[in-house]
Amino acid sequence: MSRQRELADQLGVSTATVSRALNDKPGVSTETRRRVVAAAHEMEYRPNAAARALTTATTRTVVFAVHRHQFPLGIDPFYPGIMRGLEETLAAEHYGVMLLTLSDADVQAGPASLPVFQEGRVDALVAAGPDIPPQFILAAASSSLPVILVDNALRETAIPTVTSDDSGGCRAATCHLVDVHGHTSIALLRGTPGWVSSDERAAGYCEAMAAAGLEPRVVSVEGTTIETGAEALTDVLESWPGVTAVVAVNDAMAIGAIRQARELGRRVPEDLAVVGFDDISWAALSDPPLTTVRVPIVQIGRRAGRVLLDHFDEVVTVSSRTTLATELVVRTSCGCAPPPLEGVAFDGVRQGSDQP
Amino acid sequence: MSRQRELADQLGVSTATVSRALNDKPGVSTETRRRVVAAAHEMEYRPNAAARALTTATTRTVVFAVHRHQFPLGIDPFYPGIMRGLEETLAAEHYGVMLLTLSDADVQAGPASLPVFQEGRVDALVAAGPDIPPQFILAAASSSLPVILVDNALRETAIPTVTSDDSGGCRAATCHLVDVHGHTSIALLRGTPGWVSSDERAAGYCEAMAAAGLEPRVVSVEGTTIETGAEALTDVLESWPGVTAVVAVNDAMAIGAIRQARELGRRVPEDLAVVGFDDISWAALSDPPLTTVRVPIVQIGRRAGRVLLDHFDEVVTVSSRTTLATELVVRTSCGCAPPPLEGVAFDGVRQGSDQP
DNA sequence: CTGTTAGCGCCTTCAT
DNA sequence: ATGAAGGCGCTAACAG
Numbered sequence: 235m236s237r238q239r240e241l242a243d244q245l246g247v248s249t250a251t252v253s254r255a256l257n258d259k260p261g262v263s264t265e266t267r268r269r270v271v272a273a274a275h276e277m278e279y280r281p282n283a284a285a286r287a288l289t290t291a292t293t294r295t296v297v298f299a300v301h302r303h304q305f306p307l308g309i310d311p312f313y314p315g316i317m318r319g320l321e322e323t324l325a326a327e328h329y330g331v332m333l334l335t336l337s338d339a340d341v342q343a344g345p346a347s348l349p350v351f352q353e354g355r356v357d358a359l360v361a362a363g364p365d366i367p368p369q370f371i372l373a374a375a376s377s378s379l380p381v382i383l384v385d386n387a388l389r390e391t392a393i394p395t396v397t398s399d400d401s402g403g404c405r406a407a408t409c410h411l412v413d414v415h416g417h418t419s420i421a422l423l424r425g426t427p428g429w430v431s432s433d434e435r436a437a438g439y440c441e442a443m444a445a446a447g448l449e450p451r452v453v454s455v456e457g458t459t460i461e462t463g464a465e466a467l468t469d470v471l472e473s474w475p476g477v478t479a480v481v482a483v484n485d486a487m488a489i490g491a492i493r494q495a496r497e498l499g500r501r502v503p504e505d506l507a508v509v510g511f512d513d514i515s516w517a518a519l520s521d522p523p524l525t526t527v528r529v530p531i532v533q534i535g536r537r538a539g540r541v542l543l544d545h546f547d548e549v550v551t552v553s554s555r556t557t558l559a560t561e562l563v564v565r566t567s568c569g570c571a572p573p574p575l576e577g578v579a580f581d582g583v584r585q586g587s588d589q590p
Numbered sequence: 591m592s593r594q595r596e597l598a599d600q601l602g603v604s605t606a607t608v609s610r611a612l613n614d615k616p617g618v619s620t621e622t623r624r625r626v627v628a629a630a631h632e633m634e635y636r637p638n639a640a641a642r643a644l645t646t647a648t649t650r651t652v653v654f655a656v657h658r659h660q661f662p663l664g665i666d667p668f669y670p671g672i673m674r675g676l677e678e679t680l681a682a683e684h685y686g687v688m689l690l691t692l693s694d695a696d697v698q699a700g701p702a703s704l705p706v707f708q709e710g711r712v713d714a715l716v717a718a719g720p721d722i723p724p725q726f727i728l729a730a731a732s733s734s735l736p737v738i739l740v741d742n743a744l745r746e747t748a749i750p751t752v753t754s755d756d757s758g759g760c761r762a763a764t765c766h767l768v769d770v771h772g773h774t775s776i777a778l779l780r781g782t783p784g785w786v787s788s789d790e791r792a793a794g795y796c797e798a799m800a801a802a803g804l805e806p807r808v809v810s811v812e813g814t815t816i817e818t819g820a821e822a823l824t825d826v827l828e829s830w831p832g833v834t835a836v837v838a839v840n841d842a843m844a845i846g847a848i849r850q851a852r853e854l855g856r857r858v859p860e861d862l863a864v865v866g867f868d869d870i871s872w873a874a875l876s877d878p879p880l881t882t883v884r885v886p887i888v889q890i891g892r893r894a895g896r897v898l899l900d901h902f903d904e905v906v907t908v909s910s911r912t913t914l915a916t917e918l919v920v921r922t923s924c925g926c927a928p929p930p931l932e933g934v935a936f937d938g939v940r941q942g943s944d945q946p
Numbered sequence: 947c948t949g950t951t952a953g954c955g956c957c958t959t960c961a962t
Numbered sequence: 963a964t965g966a967a968g969g970c971g972c973t974a975a976c977a978g
Contacts, residue, residue, distance in 0.1 A: 238956065248965045253957055263963060280708035284643035285955030288970050293640065295688070295711075302678075306670035306888075309871050314662035314670035321689050322658075328705040332651070332686045333677050349684040352636035355651075460875070489875075515665050516872060519816070519845075532662070594972065604949045609973055619947060641971030644954045950977075955970105962965075 236277045245273055256281070295330045296320070296542060297356040301365045302335040309486055310514035312531060313362050316384055319535020320360060327543055332356060341367060345374040358542055360384060364429035380545055384538050387430045387555070394545075394554035396538045400431045400511075403527035403560030404438030407481055407509045410525070410562060412446045415507060415569045417479040421451040423466040423491055424483045425458030432458065435483045435511060451477075458483060463490025464497075471498060478506060479568075485510035485517050485526055492520070492567065503569040513563050523565035523572070530558050592633045601629055612637070651686045652676070652898060653712040657721045658691040665842055666870035668887060669718050672740055675891020676716060683899055688712060697723060701730040714898055716740060720785035736901055740894050743786045743911070750901075750910035752894045756787045756867075759883035759916030760794030763837055763865045766881075766918060768802045771863060771925045773835040777807040779822040779847055780839045781814030788814065791839045791867060807833075814839060819846025820853075827854060834862060835924075841866035841873050841882055848876070848923065859925040869919050879921035879928070886914050 242249045247266065255262045255270035256279075262270070273279075287293045298320060300313045321331045334350060345351050345359070351374070358380040361371055368388055375381045375393055382394045411417045422439045425432055436452060443450040453469050455462040463482055467490070470477055482488035488510030492502050500506045502522060510517060513528035537556055544551065566572050598605045603622065611618045611626035612635075618626070629635075643649045654676060656669045677687045690706060701707050701715070707730070714736040717727055724744055731737045731749055738750045767773045778795045781788055792808060799806040809825050811818040819838055823846070826833055838844035844866030848858050856862045858878060866873060869884035893912055900907065922928050 249956075250958075250966080251964060254964090257957085259957090261963060266963080278708075280705070282644075282955050283709040283711045284640050284647075284649065285970095286957080287640035288638075288644050288955080288972090289957045291640075291970080298689075302674070306667040306674045308667075311662040311664075311667035311670050314667050314673075317670075317689060318658070318662045318691055321691050325690070325705075328709070330688045330706060330711060332688050333654075333673060334681070335674055335677050349636070349681075350686060352634075353639040353684070355639045355686060521877070605972075606950080606974085607948060610948090613973085615973090617947060622947080638971050641954090642973080644956090644971080645973045647954080948978085950975105952973105952975080954972090954974105957970090958968090960965105960967085962963100 236279045238279070238281070241270070241273055241277060241279050244277065245269060291354070293355060293357050294328060295332055295356045296324060296358045296360060297332045297334045297350055298360045298362060299334040299336055299366065300362040301341065302337050304363050304365065305333075305335050309516060310512065312385075312512070312514075315531035316362055316535035316538070319532035319537075320539045321535070322532075323536045323539030324542070329539075329543070329546075336366065336370075341370055344370055345377065345379070351377075351379065357546065358382065360538055360542070361386065364431065380542070382538055382541055384534055385431060392553050394541055394551070394556075396534050396541065396556045396558070397431065397434075398529045398534060398558045399560045400434035401438030401441065402557075403511065403529070403562070404435040404481065404483075405442040406438075406560075406562045407511070407525075407527050408439050408442035409446070410564070410568060411479045411481070411507060411509065412442065412448070415479070417507060418446075418448055419474070419477045420448065420479040420481060421453060421470045421474060421477050422481050422483070423463060423470070423487050424452055424454050425462060425487065426456060427454055432483050439481055458487055460486050460490035460493070463487030464494035465490075467491040467494040468498070471495075471500075480506065480508055482508065482510050485512045485514045485524060488524055488526065488567070489516070489520055492522075492524075503567050507569045508567045510567075517563070518565065520567075522567045525565045525568035525570065526563055528561045528563050530560070533558055592635050594635070594637070597626070597629055597633060597635050600633065601625060647710070649711060649713050650684060651688055651712045652680060652714045652716060653688045653690045653706055654716045654718060655690040655692055655722065656718040657697065658693050660719050660721065661689075661691050665872060666868065668741075668868070668870075671887035672718055672891035672894070675888035675893075676895045677891070678888075679892045679895030680898070685895075685899070685902075692722065692726075697726055700726055701733065701735070707733075707735065713902065714738065716894055716898070717742065720787065736898070738894055738897055740890055741787060748909050750897055750907070750912075752890050752897065752912045752914070753787065753790075754885045754890060754914045755916045756790035757794030757797065759867065759885075759918070760791040760837065760839075761798040762794075762916075762918045763867070763881075763883050764795050764798035765802075766920070766924060767835045767837070767863060767865065768798065768804070771835070773863060774802075774804055775830070775833045776804065776835045776837060777809060777826045777830060777833050778837050778839070779819060779826070779843050780808055780810050781818060781843065782812055783810055788839050795837055814843050816842050816846035816849070819843030820850035821846075823847040823850040824854070827851075827856075836862065836864055838864065838866050841868045841870045841880060844880055844882065844923070845872070845876055848878075848880075859923050863925045864923045866923075873919070874921065876923075878923045881921045881924035881926065882919050884917045884919050886916070889914055 238249045242252045255267040362384045364386045384396045387395045440450045453466045455466045510526035513526045517524040517526045594605045598608045611623040718740045720742045740752045743751045796806045809822045811822045866882035869882045873880040873882045
């Protein structure tokens, strides 16, 4: 690993010139710059990260923070997927991504209590998920650390945000039930209120219902799991026996609802149409294959990376809120007919195929 | 953020003394040390990571590398789980974990081509998964970068390794089929040969069969997905109609096998017993609930973290190969009766429960 | 036991 | 357009 000094000696110039040339700073003749760049390439010169960080107070490292309860667990690697997208785009510019899983105690204590911030190891914070409290985020933001939110948002702040079109997706799903299948008695199974994506999805459902001149019926439960999906479905059926379709705010709840519906003697989709949200790997594999709304997981991460890169490039941005399109994936749980051939594509299996 | 200089001035000592006191180096009186530590705590002093890295040529950062195709995708967050365990234990000692997803091109070009290594940003490499080629690993190891392997191993090297007891787990699964259910015609559905965990699992199966005086029958297919599981099952049934039980090297294949068995008119477990491996989230939810072998995912990461920490503490180790215990999780796809009450515990759902 | 000195490798004024 | 010099914050060698 050659040093800047060696490069300079080799070329008979000063290290200052080398530095300027390599960092695209003014004050170097075109010819000199060319020679330096060529020699750097030739000698495989790479700037030492620590030295650069010390002088520039810039680490070229970003931290991806997520609540520990959310990170790798469960039915689908949602946050890992975002992290991968982030890493992909950042790595291309020689930025690194560190993982930070937050315990409840960490979240309470705030960012100032975490070594990674205290020691100045990162240039920015990507906070993922709705369960990192505003207090934590605001504390980080006000400490002059660039912050960007993914799968979360904070009203009344200028914190950049990348989310997916939750309301649009849920609107599309609801409309599909109304327009294609003619349902008029459609309930929403929602989980924990207050989580941005959950709220948005609920809003989309309500909009679609209103547009169709139908009365919305929302059942809230605590949590968005298979169990709570089953629980919510039981509630709906009890309070509204005439219901013919349900929209769940995520696939886990949808799957729970389907199981419970059958348990209670309803066929899906014949007696009850069900649609989910997220398009987790199992959606295609469930019985019946789940109609759901696909969230562009990896793309959320990529976009967050781009926003950060722009920020580091000092592209001045007044505000930045990105909403990525979701897509209705029609399978059969809504009542649509299965595709003619080949059946389900078993994609997204571990050690299996790639993702776009 | 106060600096070492301020601390020293405050106490009327030199920065050298502060450094020594805070780093537990000899040459400081107990009393002075106490005062320094107290003042550091008081003034919330935190050493600057870049400065320390520059002087010590040590970053307190570890990189977790995994093939991009493997990272977040698919049915179960296996590698993200390992990464989380790693982060947990490393973060406790103020070490950071960076994610590095390797493209095919990266893997070809080798570690020397990656900025993260060239720029000296990390102290060690955790290489995860069997699809990082030996060439890559050996190149990294021979460049004086500490390397540790998880879910992989290299024969004939002294590279530290953390794996799970794949052979033992598969032996236990096979024995269960023999001893509890009395099967004598048991086939193994295996995927890509050459992958360590796959090979080990196959070995465990063969051992168990040999011990029972039965003849092993192994069907290999390319890949370990639901589709290849189905494919493998078709092969088995064709070549060996008398088969009464199959062991799959992972849960995805097991699930594919179950689907295919039904497709071909066999009931599971009545006509064909099936057991899987990994205990992914969906194992408990599949129909019938899958008997499988649980791999301690997060613990693998934690253990890898411990090994690294020991290494950084200069605990001299001649060799280090850790095998974590696996556990047979008996559900019903093997022919065992379902538990009396409550049915399946729907654990491990996204946004759901935690993991031990 | 403690202080002084000298870098680690790079970027950045300030001269030239 | 280029070079010399200084310093980022910390640790390590050498004196006292």
